[in-house]
Amino acid sequence: MHFVTRKAHFNAAHRLHNPSKSDEWNEQTYGKCNYPNWHGHNYEIEVTMAGEPDPETGYVVDLGALKQIIDTHVLEPCDHRNLNLDVPFLKDILPSAENLARVFFEQLQGPAEAIASPNVKLYSVVVYETERNRAEYCPYKVSKL
Amino acid sequence: MHFVTRKAHFNAAHRLHNPSKSDEWNEQTYGKCNYPNWHGHNYEIEVTMAGEPDPETGYVVDLGALKQIIDTHVLEPCDHRNLNLDVPFLKDILPSAENLARVFFEQLQGPAEAIASPNVKLYSVVVYETERNRAEYCPYKVSKL
Amino acid sequence: MHFVTRKAHFNAAHRLHNPSKSDEWNEQTYGKCNYPNWHGHNYEIEVTMAGEPDPETGYVVDLGALKQIIDTHVLEPCDHRNLNLDVPFLKDILPSAENLARVFFEQLQGPAEAIASPNVKLYSVVVYETERNRAEYCPYKVSKL
Amino acid sequence: MHFVTRKAHFNAAHRLHNPSKSDEWNEQTYGKCNYPNWHGHNYEIEVTMAGEPDPETGYVVDLGALKQIIDTHVLEPCDHRNLNLDVPFLKDILPSAENLARVFFEQLQGPAEAIASPNVKLYSVVVYETERNRAEYCPYKVSKL
Amino acid sequence: MHFVTRKAHFNAAHRLHNPSKSDEWNEQTYGKCNYPNWHGHNYEIEVTMAGEPDPETGYVVDLGALKQIIDTHVLEPCDHRNLNLDVPFLKDILPSAENLARVFFEQLQGPAEAIASPNVKLYSVVVYETERNRAEYCPYKVSKL
Amino acid sequence: MHFVTRKAHFNAAHRLHNPSKSDEWNEQTYGKCNYPNWHGHNYEIEVTMAGEPDPETGYVVDLGALKQIIDTHVLEPCDHRNLNLDVPFLKDILPSAENLARVFFEQLQGPAEAIASPNVKLYSVVVYETERNRAEYCPYKVSKL
Numbered sequence: 051m052h053f054v055t056r057k058a059h060f061n062a063a064h065r066l067h068n069p070s071k072s073d074e075w076n077e078q079t080y081g082k083c084n085y086p087n088w089h090g091h092n093y094e095i096e097v098t099m100a101g102e103p104d105p106e107t108g109y110v111v112d113l114g115a116l117k118q119i120i121d122t123h124v125l126e127p128c129d130h131r132n133l134n135l136d137v138p139f140l141k142d143i144l145p146s147a148e149n150l151a152r153v154f155f156e157q158l159q160g161p162a163e164a165i166a167s168p169n170v171k172l173y174s175v176v177v178y179e180t181e182r183n184r185a186e187y188c189p190y191k192v193s194k195l
Numbered sequence: 196m197h198f199v200t201r202k203a204h205f206n207a208a209h210r211l212h213n214p215s216k217s218d219e220w221n222e223q224t225y226g227k228c229n230y231p232n233w234h235g236h237n238y239e240i241e242v243t244m245a246g247e248p249d250p251e252t253g254y255v256v257d258l259g260a261l262k263q264i265i266d267t268h269v270l271e272p273c274d275h276r277n278l279n280l281d282v283p284f285l286k287d288i289l290p291s292a293e294n295l296a297r298v299f300f301e302q303l304q305g306p307a308e309a310i311a312s313p314n315v316k317l318y319s320v321v322v323y324e325t326e327r328n329r330a331e332y333c334p335y336k337v338s339k340l
Numbered sequence: 341m342h343f344v345t346r347k348a349h350f351n352a353a354h355r356l357h358n359p360s361k362s363d364e365w366n367e368q369t370y371g372k373c374n375y376p377n378w379h380g381h382n383y384e385i386e387v388t389m390a391g392e393p394d395p396e397t398g399y400v401v402d403l404g405a406l407k408q409i410i411d412t413h414v415l416e417p418c419d420h421r422n423l424n425l426d427v428p429f430l431k432d433i434l435p436s437a438e439n440l441a442r443v444f445f446e447q448l449q450g451p452a453e454a455i456a457s458p459n460v461k462l463y464s465v466v467v468y469e470t471e472r473n474r475a476e477y478c479p480y481k482v483s484k485l
Numbered sequence: 486m487h488f489v490t491r492k493a494h495f496n497a498a499h500r501l502h503n504p505s506k507s508d509e510w511n512e513q514t515y516g517k518c519n520y521p522n523w524h525g526h527n528y529e530i531e532v533t534m535a536g537e538p539d540p541e542t543g544y545v546v547d548l549g550a551l552k553q554i555i556d557t558h559v560l561e562p563c564d565h566r567n568l569n570l571d572v573p574f575l576k577d578i579l580p581s582a583e584n585l586a587r588v589f590f591e592q593l594q595g596p597a598e599a600i601a602s603p604n605v606k607l608y609s610v611v612v613y614e615t616e617r618n619r620a621e622y623c624p625y626k627v628s629k630l
Numbered sequence: 631m632h633f634v635t636r637k638a639h640f641n642a643a644h645r646l647h648n649p650s651k652s653d654e655w656n657e658q659t660y661g662k663c664n665y666p667n668w669h670g671h672n673y674e675i676e677v678t679m680a681g682e683p684d685p686e687t688g689y690v691v692d693l694g695a696l697k698q699i700i701d702t703h704v705l706e707p708c709d710h711r712n713l714n715l716d717v718p719f720l721k722d723i724l725p726s727a728e729n730l731a732r733v734f735f736e737q738l739q740g741p742a743e744a745i746a747s748p749n750v751k752l753y754s755v756v757v758y759e760t761e762r763n764r765a766e767y768c769p770y771k772v773s774k775l
Numbered sequence: 776m777h778f779v780t781r782k783a784h785f786n787a788a789h790r791l792h793n794p795s796k797s798d799e800w801n802e803q804t805y806g807k808c809n810y811p812n813w814h815g816h817n818y819e820i821e822v823t824m825a826g827e828p829d830p831e832t833g834y835v836v837d838l839g840a841l842k843q844i845i846d847t848h849v850l851e852p853c854d855h856r857n858l859n860l861d862v863p864f865l866k867d868i869l870p871s872a873e874n875l876a877r878v879f880f881e882q883l884q885g886p887a888e889a890i891a892s893p894n895v896k897l898y899s900v901v902v903y904e905t906e907r908n909r910a911e912y913c914p915y916k917v918s919k920l
Contacts, residue, residue: 051622051623051624051626051627052583052586052587052620052621052622053620053621053622053623053626054582054583054618054619054620054621055618055619055620055621056617056618057616057617057618058617059325059326061234061235061236061325062234062235063208063232063233063234063235064235066398068396068397068398071396079397079402080397081404082274082275083275085275085276085277085281087208087276087277087280087281088208088233088235088277089206089207089208089235089274089275089276089277090206090207090208090209090233090234090235090236091206091235091236091237092236092237092325092326100627100630101630103581103583103584103587106503106506107503107514107515107579107581108501108503108579108580108581108583108584109581109583110583110620112514113618114516129227129234130227130228130230130234131230131232131234132230132232132233132234135232136230136232144397144398145398146393146397146398146399147344148342148344148393148398148399148400149393149398151342152342152393169630171630173627173630180204180206180237181204181237181347182346182347182348183344183345183346183347183403184344184345185342185343185344185345185400186342186343186344186345187341187342187343188341188343189341190627190630191341191343191481191626191627192341192390192463192480192481195390195391195459195461195463195480196912196913196914196916196917197873197876197877197910197911197912198910198911198912198913198916199872199873199908199909199910199911200908200909200910200911201907201908202906202907202908203907211688213686213687213688216686224687224692225687226694245917245920246920248871248873248874248877251793251796252793252804252805252869252871253791253793253869253870253871253873253874254871254873255873255910257804258908259806289687289688290688291683291687291688291689292634293632293634293683293688293689293690294683294688296632297632297683314920316920318917318920326637327636327637327638328634328635328636328637328693329634329635330632330633330634330635330690331632331633331634331635332631332632332633333631333633334631335917335920336631336633336771336916336917337631337680337753337770337771340680340681340749340751340753340770349905349906351814351815351816351905352814352815353788353812353813353814353815354815356543358541358542358543361541369542369547370542371549372854372855373855375855375856375857375861377788377856377857377860377861378788378813378815378857379786379787379788379815379854379855379856379857380786380787380788380789380813380814380815380816381786381815381816381817382816382817382905382906419807419814420807420808420810420814421810421812421814422810422812422813422814425812426810426812434542434543435543436538436542436543436544437489438487438489438538438543438544438545439538439543441487442487442538470784470786470817471492471784471817472491472492472493473489473490473491473492473548474489474490475487475488475489475490475545476487476488476489476490477486477487477488478486478488479486481486481488481626482486482535482608482625482626485535485536485604485606485608485625494760494761496669496670496671496760497669497670498643498667498668498669498670499670517709517710518710520710520711520712520716522643522711522712522715522716523643523668523670523712524641524642524643524670524709524710524711524712525641525642525643525644525668525669525670525671526641526670526671526672527671527672527760527761564662564669565662565663565665565669566665566667566669567665567667567668567669570667571665571667615639615641615672616639616672646833648831648832648833651831659832659837660832661839724832724833725833726828726832726833726834727779728777728779728828728833728834728835729828729833731777732777732828761782762781762782762783763779763780763781763782763838764779764780765777765778765779765780765835766777766778766779766780767776767777767778768776768778769776771776771778771916772776772825772898772915772916775825775826775894775896775898775915
């Protein structure tokens, strides 16, 4: 099995706040991530597809084409935006790194698999919030714990 | 001459907007950095002091003590904050990387030089806005161009 | 399945030496890693937990709380210490990167899983001895080779 | 299960060109990667072996010995070379990152497993073509998608 | 004095060979960098401008505009090209990192200073050939050694 | 003026302790860096030479030859060693990053300048103790503060 990965990055503001909960719960749960006037990150994302390389091209998927898919479906809606306010597909979603990884996976799966041969699948999306904190969504890596 | 450098980082939201100018001027000048709902960065800063090491300690300055100074004077007011709205010493200052580097230098100079011997000076502050964009303020490196 | 990872680092001295073997065997097996007066590393560790995010918080686990667990159970006993001499839970353990990864996993598993919901598990611990050499302990990634 | 990884790097020229296809097909498929006078990369590779540590040494495999295997079987034939013209084991192989990862795996598997105990296997090879693009060959990570 | 820096990268093939010298001299002087079929690098460059920020914009120079200058004057002619054969402004120039840094400086100086206010100067260009080897051209940093 | 830089690294143990002072003074001054059983680091060093490139070779200095000088004069005596006990040229020197940078400069200056043309000088040595703490010794960068 082969895996190919493309990295991308964008800069955005966000805030962790669950509007169905009290302000106290939010402060206690999220600490400074709950500060009212937003903070932000240089988000790095890693998008991995898995499958066999096409014998004619040597590619699992053309990473230049995958870059375009990531640009269109993640970077254009998110870059220099407020993830709580500005991104249609994040409406009503708590923008934790975990949720971002899963939602980006859902946004990318259709268009990314459409540019590859049928046996090639979107395998995982990793979101680095900082150099020290990251989240990955991968439906294939482990069947059960 | 010896130079010692301590790195630190914080996460914050900001927006480039000059309120004395029209919205059109701001959009044209700053592009997506002017988007109204903020964006953010993982800011990395590098603080350098210059001088001779103390013969008893081998230190130009104790970098652990310098870390405390950076924490108190830059990270505590800025981390997880909105640089346009929340930081007293940035009031009325356009939070470009250039201006941040100079203002952080001014904030740090007194307390950083107070923990070192008299011949040791704060030499420069570098602010990385992204891995690809950075600004430095250094009054000593070049006398004229 | 979601995975969240927290990085941390500490600085320590160590030496590879199996006291049940001859000095010759140790020199031949470990080369310069066996030098008698110790050497050291800036160890980087990556701690990954796996599971589903809590719908209320959006977190698989609060990475700030996981950081505290890592600080208490790995960094406080190991940072600026001699891994052969100073760390109770490493007594009689050869401090290879492989063994460090497994022992740190064992130290972290109880307290890390105690701060998360029951379906969330400690998934892996990676130890970077240098930027080029690393070891991972992960009981879940592969059932058999 | 333990995993140990050794990183290495080499610099080489290459070009993506399928000689059984027309020039037009090659230009359309590979874009600037098809330019006739070659381009090049600082290739980074990560070689991972999996298994249990030897109780006497604490090693899954001696990473110094694995470095020698990588030097002999990948770096010596490839470093500062043209991957399309100069490397015997890449003859007639399109030097995409995907194909390089698989061929390096095949080159390394015999000698790397020969220096480890029988239950230790070569697990994966990752090839970074740039900091943003990488490919991995791993026969063990996922049985099916 | 303020300094702002923009990083960029490109991938290219090259070879060190002085055609006015014998093959023996070239082999002895450049070693594997002289191999006939080229090798290549992921070149990273850092372009720094110095001066005072414009009080209206807060910018020494708009780094987005500087990026466009670097794209047009360095990346478009060099990316995925052979530096010995394909780049008009490198004709008859030995493509060592030192020479690349100076020639890129000369290419960028006019257009980069044209987009900034008159007191702002191109200060230096750094070329990373590998993560471990780099060259800088800076006419201002030191008047004499 | 051109500058060329070569990076290298080594792993070593050390401890900050001034034997002419009391244990209390040492504990108070150095904190955990004074722990008795040593700690260690992955030291990264950057060695920079300055001058004009040789017109025949395009090199300020052959960085491969400079690497050999660094290997012989810094890495061989220091790698996997205890900087307080094992290195002759560090005898009676407090191994702070500041002092290491200056002493490495003194060790390298003669042999490094001997392999370059007369107008080329050793310009600076940087020692990274951790990714966040570094020291530089450079006799040329600033005449006075």
